[in-house]
Amino acid sequence: MRKTNVLGVYAVLLTLLTGMSVVSAQEVDPKKHGAASTKAAAPGAAEKSLLIVTPEYIIGPEDVLEITVWKNADLSKQVQVRPDGRISLPLLGDISAVAKTPTQLTEEISTGLRAYMENPTISIMIKDVQSYNIYVLGEVNKPGKFPLKSKTTLLQGITVAGGFTPMAARNKIVVFRFTKDGEGQTKLKASYDDIVVRDGSSQNIELKPGDQIVVPSETMVVLPSR
Incomplete structure (x- = not known):
């Protein structure tokens, strides 16, 4: 086994032993938390490793999504993907979210809401990565x-x-x-x-x-x- 593979396996084992968890990039915002957050992550504390959420990110079970419908607070909602891969939204009911990118899910929600409003504007943010x-x-x-x-x-x-x-x-x-x-x-x-x-x-x-x-x-x- 090459050295890089050995280090990779060691890193995974170390992660399990120290109890580190995966968090999304949105959870750590330097503009909001500033230097205080940096000090809070002192040596010896349980560190969190960052998982950068890209446009190609695939949504999975237990991920937490913030779905915003522009100028419509009643339809905007923070939801967690259920183990069956679905989420529940006002007007649309249950929608399959797992195995889709945020862009694909946005398009599907927009298509569904066109039956109730003209040109809905939807945005989706991955608030918490739990499915990796x-x-x-x-x-x-x-x-x-x-x-x-x-x-x-x-x-x-x-x-x-x-x-x-x-x-x-x-x-x-x-x-x-x-x-x-x-x-x-x-x-x-x-x-x-x-x-x-x-x-x-x-x-x-x-x-x-x-x-x-x-x-x-x-x-x-x-x-x-x-």
Whole structure:
């Protein structure tokens, strides 16, 4: 493993041990907080790492959005994306927000509101990033939710979760991932032996926010009848 990869994995492990959380760039505003905020982040305090929210940012479950409809306070709202990937808005009801950029969601809301008003002007701000996590479940030593702060592969995700238990069916790994429209999930399969021993490096996929990695036990794997 190259030095850069080793440092990357070490950084992820250090993050988990120190309990650092991911925050959006909007949470830290030097103009508002000034030098006082800098002093507050003294050595020894729990530091927060910044995740820069770009126009290409993909909205995920639990993200907090501030949706503003110009000159209409009743329709403006701060909402959190539900685990099912949807948000609820006045007049429009439930809308799928997950797997979309703020621009795409803005256009969808604008289209819906045109039935009630002429040329609505919408703006969306990511107030709090909560969705950049992966979930590792099943036969790993430390199952749970882990922050995703840099490029992370499937094997790195399993390593962060403490590796396989003796009962793990390591060649039957399944990754559940939201589809691009956010309306469902796809199922990706991977084999540890294929990745490590055989030419199956394509199965060592790069993880995305919201991915659920499931490592079943050997007792759950049903052998085909002969």
